[in-house]
Amino acid sequence: MFKKILIANRGEIAIRVMRACKELGVSTVAVYSEADSNALFAKYADEAYCIGPPPSSRSYLNIDSIIDVARKTGAEAIHPGYGFLSENAKFASACEKAGIIFIGPSSEVIEKMGSKITARSAMIEAGVPVVPGDGRAIEDDATAIEIGESIGYPLMVKASAGGGGIGMKVVYTPEELTRALSSIRNVAASTFGDSTVFIEKYLEEPRHIEIQILADSQGNCLYLGDRECSIQRRHQKLIEEAPSPIMTPELRRDMGEAAVKAAKKIGYVNAGTVEFLYSKGDYYFLEVNTRLQVEHGVTELVTGIDIVKQQLRVACGEKLPFTQDDIEIRGSAIECRINAEDPLNDFAPSPGKIRRYRSAGGPGVRVDSGVHMGYVIPPFYDSMISKLCVWGSDREEAIARMKRALYEYVVVGVKTNIPFHRTVLSIDAFAKGDLTTHFIDDHDVLSALEKVAVSDSERCATLSSALEDRNKKIAAISTAVGSYMNAAKRHDMKGSDE
Incomplete structure (x- = not known):
């Protein structure tokens, strides 16, 4: 296993990778922009280095600076997370040339799959259905x-x-x-x-279904089940779940084997995702995401497999420790992307200071986050606050648990899309699993959203007030305890003098 790796990313995904590293005993190096100097991920890492001003083009996309920090710190490998340089063939190539392991597929594979035309041609050759x-x-x-x-x-x-x-x-x-x-x-x-x-x-009324794959350098390639990612705005995912409501063991096997066939055709190694569109009983190749997906957590919840740890092990040259027959899908998991944005204003970003923050918790709830109360969400990057994931013994329980978790989640100071998620989960078609990539428009979600948003605003104000009262009481108790301890200390000192 590696002794030290650099995480070339920020926010929740940087912390997610660092958590896996900490459990494996691997030291971590963070790189951050000036805007992120006080960010949680920069404090969580064992070492942290500023690589430039806020614009990502001068920091998180600065290949030379990142490679330089990796060399200076002795990092053996770089994990790119998702976004930024994660699917940049030039970055992967720069790592390879510097003798640093890129935790992902080869630069050649990334470049090949970066062109949808080339990817489509490769899938046709592999016998994978295409649109x-x-x-x-x-x-x-x-x-x-x-x-x-x-x-x-x-x-x-x-x-x-x-x-x-x-x-x-x-x-x-x-x-x-x-x-x-x-x-x-x-x-x-x-x-x-x-x-x-x-x-x-153009496929009308399609579903967006993807297959998570893992492949090692010994030629083993497995699929870890499926994810439904049909709830989208402007082709960007907002809610994901595993497994898909329409999935059967036979369909999962067919799509999984097609994904493995695609991966082997291009010589894929490490974690990746093969995305498909599903329409009227048929599925068609969409693209290969040559990186860790935002929604990987729901697959981890239903399979019990830590995908990030497997990425690290595969990058070290280790063989996958399980076979396809070992992969079992248990229960149902849902993820809501909690973003700092205003869904009533065309999902406009809402950067600013988080004045009150209380994340959801309880049975079956997982929150992958990089923020805290008092944190200032910068305007330069993606507006994600966290990924809220839940697991249930079946889809019905998972939906109920997500509704409860969303009710508990309190963010004051910036607008969030929590009301949007609560609105979607309350629609009968969602409960029935009748999903398409046009779900938001088909069910007039934004019209129903305003009432929920007003209710959430009032509830957050009430909970914020309660949190403020609690904090004042805690502060008062802390002051009293401090006074008592100081008095006791003075008494002891007086006694010792006597």
Whole structure:
């Protein structure tokens, strides 16, 4: 096992990796921007180094600075977390050239899967189902219109280098197609540095289902079950669960084996996720996430496998300690991403100081967080406060437990999407497992949200007041105890003089 690793990330995921390291006896190095100098993750690590000013381009995306800290501290490996440089082939390559182990797949695999066109082609060769479409890069509008007519509308125009829901647009007519091509090219060029686009058939009413994989360097590759990630806004996930409500043992085996086939085709090693769209009884390859997923916690809860620890062990060259037959799905788990954002204002970020904070707890509740009361959420990065996960013996219990946990969660000082989550979980279609990637629009979630938001605001104000009264009482007791101890100390000193 490694003696020391560097975590090239921030917030809750940095702490998540550090916790695994602490249990394995591995020393940790944090890198932080000036905006994160007082962040919890920077204090939690064994060593911490500032790598630049707040903009991520000058800190968390600064490859040279991160490699320099790794060399200076003697870190044997770097864990990239998710986001930032986690799927950056240049960063993985820089680690390899510096003789530092990148805890993830090879730079070659990352680069190959970073292009959706290349990934699609590889999956076709591997015999994995792909969304109907055309895998060619679109060079001109005439070709695009010809492809559109052959596939049939609606279509999805995609940036080949896209990710995180960026660089995608649904079109229903040839006129919309030509406008979308120009728009997506511009977005792709400015965001990813690659203006290549392609076209697929748009699947209406799809579900987003993904398969977690683990692969070692000895050729073993396993799937750890499935996750449903259909509750999304602007193609970004908000609620995830394991297993999917529609999953059967047969479907899980088919999709799992397809994911393993995909991973072996590209020579994948370490933890990764193969994402699929599911529609009308069929599933289609979407993409490979060559990193640890935000929602990995729900898979850990239903399998009992610590995915981060396995990442470290695989990166050390160890063989996976279990086989496919050992993987068992127990119960149901749900994750809500708790973000500092205003769902009533188009989910606008809500940075600022957390004046009161009380996370949920109790049976079956897991909170992966990087904040605390008094913490200032900076405006420079993702607005995630925490990942709230629950486990239940079945889906019904998991939903009830999540509702209870959301009720307990108190964040005062910034707006959060907790009311949004409470609204979604109260909808009958969610309880029934009738989910699609259009769930928010189909069920007019935002209209029902306002009433819940007002109720939550009043409840948080009441609980905040109670917490403030409690803190005042604790402070008063502490002052009294301090006075008593000082008096006793003076008495003892007087007695010793006599």
